[in-house]
Amino acid sequence: MTSGMHPTAVWVFVAFIVVSLLITWWAAVRTRSTGEFYTAGSRIGGVQNGLALAGDFMSAATFLGLTGLAFIGGVDALLFAIGGTVGWAVILFIFADRLRNLGRYTFADVVAFRLHPERLRVLAAVGTLIVAIPYLIAQMVGAGGLFQTLFDLPYGLAVVIVGTLMTVYVALGGMLATTWVQVIKAVLLLSGGSALAVLALIPFNFNIGEMLTRAAEIHPLGDGILAPGGLYTEPVSVISLALAFIGGTAGLPHVLMRFFTVPNARDARKSIGYAVTFIGYFMGLTVIIGFAAIVLLAGETQYVDASGRVAGGANMTAVHLARQVGGEVFFGFIAAVAFATILAVVSGILLSASASVAHDLYARVIRRGAVADRQEVRVSRIATVAIGALAIALSLLFRNLNIGVISALVLAIAASVNFPVLILALFWPGLTTRGALMGGSAGLVIVIVLTVLSPTIWVDVLGHDKAIYPYAYPTLYSMIAAFAVTIAVSMADRSQRAQRDRAAYPAQLVQSEIGQPV
Numbered sequence: 001m002t003s004g005m006h007p008t009a010v011w012v013f014v015a016f017i018v019v020s021l022l023i024t025w026w027a028a029v030r031t032r033s034t035g036e037f038y039t040a041g042s043r044i045g046g047v048q049n050g051l052a053l054a055g056d057f058m059s060a061a062t063f064l065g066l067t068g069l070a071f072i073g074g075v076d077a078l079l080f081a082i083g084g085t086v087g088w089a090v091i092l093f094i095f096a097d098r099l100r101n102l103g104r105y106t107f108a109d110v111v112a113f114r115l116h117p118e119r120l121r122v123l124a125a126v127g128t129l130i131v132a133i134p135y136l137i138a139q140m141v142g143a144g145g146l147f148q149t150l151f152d153l154p155y156g157l158a159v160v161i162v163g164t165l166m167t168v169y170v171a172l173g174g175m176l177a178t179t180w181v182q183v184i185k186a187v188l189l190l191s192g193g194s195a196l197a198v199l200a201l202i203p204f205n206f207n208i209g210e211m212l213t214r215a216a217e218i219h220p221l222g223d224g225i226l227a228p229g230g231l232y233t234e235p236v237s238v239i240s241l242a243l244a245f246i247g248g249t250a251g252l253p254h255v256l257m258r259f260f261t262v263p264n265a266r267d268a269r270k271s272i273g274y275a276v277t278f279i280g281y282f283m284g285l286t287v288i289i290g291f292a293a294i295v296l297l298a299g300e301t302q303y304v305d306a307s308g309r310v311a312g313g314a315n316m317t318a319v320h321l322a323r324q325v326g327g328e329v330f331f332g333f334i335a336a337v338a339f340a341t342i343l344a345v346v347s348g349i350l351l352s353a354s355a356s357v358a359h360d361l362y363a364r365v366i367r368r369g370a371v372a373d374r375q376e377v378r379v380s381r382i383a384t385v386a387i388g389a390l391a392i393a394l395s396l397l398f399r400n401l402n403i404g405v406i407s408a409l410v411l412a413i414a415a416s417v418n419f420p421v422l423i424l425a426l427f428w429p430g431l432t433t434r435g436a437l438m439g440g441s442a443g444l445v446i447v448i449v450l451t452v453l454s455p456t457i458w459v460d461v462l463g464h465d466k467a468i469y470p471y472a473y474p475t476l477y478s479m480i481a482a483f484a485v486t487i488a489v490s491m492a493d494r495s496q497r498a499q500r501d502r503a504a505y506p507a508q509l510v511q512s513e514i515g516q517p518v
Contacts, residue, residue, distance in 0.1 A: 007332065010332070010336075011332075011336075012332060012333055012336035012337070012340075013336040013339055013340065016184070016185075016188075016336065016339075016340040016343075017165065017343075019184065020165075020169065020177075020181045020184070020340075020343070020344075021168070023173065023177050023180045023181060023184075024168060024169050024172050024173035024177040024181075025172070025173075026173075026177075027172075027173035027174060027176035027177035027180070028172040028173050028174075028177070030176060031173065031174045031176060031177075031377075032373075032374075033373045033377075034105070034359070034373045034376050034377060035105070036174065036175075036176065037174035037175065037377050037380065038105040038106070038174065038175055038257065038260070038351075038355055038359065039105055039175055039257070039260040039261045040174070040175040040176040040179055040261050041176075042260060042261060042262060042263050043261075043263065044179055044261040044262055045262070045267065046262060046266075046267040046268075046270030046271045046274065047270070047271070047274055048179070048183055048271075049179070049258055049261055049262050049267070049268075049271035050270065050271040050272065050273065050274025050275045050277075050278065051182070051183045051186040051187065051274065051275075051278065052178075052179045052182040052183055052186065052258060052261075052271075052348075053088075053255065053258050053271055053272060053274075053275035054186050054274070054275040054278035054279050054282070055182035055183065055185050055186035055189070055341075055344055055345070055348075056182065056252075056254060056255055056258070056345060056348050057088070057249070057255075057275070057279050058186060058189055058190075058278070058279065058282050058341065059138075059139060059341060059342070059345040062282070062283070062286060063189065063193065063286060063318060063338055063341060064142050064315040064316070064317075064318055064319070064338060065138075065142070065314075065315055066081065066283070066286040066287070066290070067286050067287075067289045067290040067293065067317045067318040067321075068290070068310070068314030068315050068316075068317045068318075069290070069314070070286065070287050070289070070290020070291055070293075071290045071291075071293050071294055071310070071314060071317045072314055073221075073225065074215075074219065074221060074224065074225025074226060074227075074291070075225060075226055075227065075287075077286075077287055077290060078287060079238065079241050079242065079245075081283035081284065081286065081287055082283070083241060083242055083244070083245025083246065085276060085279055085280040085283055086245065086246055088249060088272065088275055088276045088279055089276055090246050090249070090250055094250070094423070095250060095259075095422075095423075095426070096259065096265065096268045096269045096272055097265040097268065097269065098426050099256060099259040099260075099268070099426075100259045100260065100262065100264065100265045100267075100268035105257065105260060105355060105359055106124075106128070106253065106256075106257060106352070106355050106356060106359055106360055107124050107127075107128055107251075107253040107256045107257075107352075107356075107418060107422070108120065108121045108124035108125055108128070108356065108359075108360040108364075109359075109360075110256065110422060110425065110426070111123075111124050111421050111422055111425045111436065112124065113425070114425070114501060114504045114505055115425065115431070115432070115433040115436055115501055116433040116497060116501075117364065118364070118365045118368075119433055119437055120421075120433065120436060120437070121360040121361065121364050121365050122360075122361070122365060123421075123436070123437055123440045123441065124356070124360060124418070124421070124440075125356040125357065125360040125361050126444070127253075127413075127414075127417040127418050127440065127444065128253040128352060128353060128356035128360075128418075129353055129356060129357075129387075130413055130417065130444065130448075131251070131252065131253060131410055131413050131414045131417070131418065132253060132254065132349050132350070132352055132353035132356075132387075133353065133387070133390065133391060133394065134406060134409065134410045134413070135252075135349050135406075135410045136346055136349050136350065136353075136387075136391035136395075137391060137394050137395050137398050137406060138406035138410065139162075139342045139345050139346045139349070140159050140162050140163065140342070140346065140391060140392070140395040141315075141395055141398060141399050141406070142315055142338070142342055143158055143159065143162040143339060143342040143343075144156075144158045144159050144162075144395065144399060147161070147162075147339070155396075155399060156396060159392050159395045159396065160392060162342060162343060162346065163388050163389070163391060163392040163395075164388075165343055166343060166346040166347045166350050166388060167350070167384055167385055167388040169181060169343070169347040170347050170350045170351045170354060170381075170384045171381040171384045171385065172381075174351070174377075175257070175261060175351060177347075178344075178347045178348050178351055179258075179261060181343070181344045181347060182344045182345075182347075182348060184340075184344075185337075185340050185341055185343075185344035185345075186278065186344075188337045188340060188341075189282070189337055189338075189340075189341050190278060190281070190282060192333060192334050192337040193282055193285045193286070193289070194285065195326075195330070196285075196289055196318065196321065196322055196325070196326070196330075196334060197285045197288045197289055197292075199325040199326050199330070200288065200289055200292035200293070200296065200321060200325050201288070201292065202325070203295075203296065203325075204292070204295075208288070211288075211291055211292055211295065212226060212291060214295045215291045215292075215294040215295050218294065218295065218298050219294050225291075225294075234471065236471045236476055237471045237472040237473055239475075239476050240412065240471065240472070240473035240474060240475035240476040240477075241472075241473050241475070243415055243475040243476060243479055244411040244412040244414075244415050244473055244475040245411055246415070247411075247414070247415030247416075247419035247420075247475070247479055248410070248411025248412060248413070248414040248415035248419065248475070249411065249414075250414075250415075250419050250422070250423075251414035251415055251417070251418030251419035251422060252410075252411075252414050252418075253352040253353075253356065253414075253418070254348040254349045254351065254352035256352075256422075257348075257351070257352050257355070258271070258348075286318075289317075289318055289321060290317065290318075292321065293317045293318070293320070293321040296321060296324055296325065297310075297317070297320060297321060297324060300320075300324065303320040303324070304320075318334065318338070319331065319334060319335050319338065322334035322335070346391075350384055350387060350388060350391075351384075353383070353384075353387045354380045354381070354383040354384040354387060355380060357379070357380070357383035357387070358376055358377075358379040358380035358382075358383050359376060359380070362376070362379050363376045363379075409451055409456065409473070411475075412447055412451065412473050412474060412475040412478065412479075413444075413447050413448070413451075415475050415478075415479050416443035416444065416446065416447040416474075416475060416478035416479045416481075416482050417440055417443045417444045417447065417482065418440075419479070420439055420440070420443060420479065420482040420483045420486055421436045421439065421440045421482075421486065424436070424439075424483075424486055424487070424490075428487075429502055429505040430487075430490050430491060430502060431486070431490050431501065431505075432489070432490040432493040432495075432497070432498040432501045432502065433497055433498070433501055434489055434490070434493045434495065434497070434498065435485075435486045435487065435488075435489040435490025435491075435493060436486060436490075438485050438486065438489045439482045439483065439484075439485040439486025439487070439489065439490075440482065440486070442481055442482055442485040442486075443478050443479065443481060443482025443485075446474065446477060446478040446481050446482075447474050447475070447478035450469045450474030450477065450478060451474055453467060453468040453469035454467055454469045454470075454471060454472060454473070454474065455467040455470070455472060456472060
């Protein structure tokens with residue numbers, strides 16, 4: 001072991017890998033059908049699924065990216081924290097019952113339950129992949145930085161290791177293995193985050209007010225970190241960010257899949273109730289950790305240089321603080337838990353992406369349902385390997401972006417493409433296939449174009465001097481456009497297909513709500 005490695009981190013990380021691979025083997029011998037592969041046979045309990053749901057959201061982007069944003073911009077990080085919690089509450093009160101009672105596997109199953117199935121599945125599958133792949137990139141960028149810090153290994157090798165492990169989890173164990181890995185990770189992350197926040201508050205005698213005051217005294221923004229505007233100074237980005245969290249969270253494909261892992265709607269509601277509680281608590285912890293780091297890392301040149309730049313990037317703020325307040329052993333534990341977080345989250349995302357290829361495109365569109373369970377699972381495993389390889393390659397390109405920002409952009413895409421079609425499919429009888437296709441496509445095109453033209457891509461990645469679209473996030477325009485186009489086209493649609501779509505709504509929805517096949 002070289003001097004660059006940290007023994008505690010290595011042992012905690014290795015222990016997690018061993019346990020997770022044993023879980024994968026245990027799940028693999030119990031996964032035989034598509035239902036078991038995609039939804040664990042709908043046998044996951046409410047508390048367990050709540051932890052898994054919370055684990056899906058408490059990602060590396062949350063733990064590492066959000067603390068880094070709090071360190072840089074102050075209370076603007078609360079936009080992410082509050083937005084994430086509110087987004088989960090929206091799912092709890094609006095979607096839980098109807099999504100679970102549809103009894104399907106994927107996001108495409110939900111939006112196609114009363115519309116033209118093949119056409120909607122293509123759109124939904126494309127939307128799923130466009131959401132999943134950048135989200136995978138965000139997590140793996142965080143993994144690369146952590147591996148460099150912990151093991152003194154090259155970034156590229158770190159990404160390959162993460163990609164290989166997540167592929168093994170999904171390809172062999174499916175949803176059952178992914179769920180249990182998420183549960184273990186969520187418990188470790190909640191425990192580690194709580195311990196870090198407690199240790200960080202000790203120097204302030206647990207007086208949060210004193211911590212905020214001292215942070216404002218030494219931060220370059222001064223009192224500005226205690227008021228909105230540290231990161232975003234114009235309302236368009238703020239509103240777009242809020243819409244991205246509320247609508248985007250409800251449109252994340254790997255989150256929607258978890259509604260189908262529980263046996264009934266009651267357990268679906270219960271699981272999201274637990275998830276909201278866990279997520280709200282953890283979001284608060286990350287903001288406390290970020291502000292404490294402003295004070296406790298000040299003057300520590302091994303962590304923060306004279307210009308305020310964090311060693312390894314802002315994503316490493318929480319890891320550096322762990323070493324500062326808890327020493328090498330605690331640093332190793334927190335870093336290893338953060339790495340375990342990445343592995344667990346990417347597994348769920350990868351499963352949703354492979355399901356969109358195998359179940360939605362191959363089994364339902366190409367083969368029109370004429371496919372055996374074993375063959376569909378085999379195609380899903382092949383898709384898992386292919387998408388995992390693509391995510392590894394793209395992670396090398398986007399290594400310098402803040403992973404919290406990447407994840408927010410993913411939420412903007414989900415809010416603009418998936419969310420409008422999903423909510424209208426479930427609650428508006430007037431939705432038609434043509435409207436859903438046009439609206440979803442419009443949201444997809446607008447969000448991608450504006451994202452590329454925004455400062456995040458046009459300036460930070462492509463190197464131009466000035467962004468064509470001046471705002472950080474496009475959700476305000478892309479999401480409204482998707483809703484407007486979907487509704488307008490549906491209302492104007494007088495085709496025979498549109499008449500069948502409208503007539504099918506009440507009967508189909510009632511059938512799905514009482515558990516009948518649709």
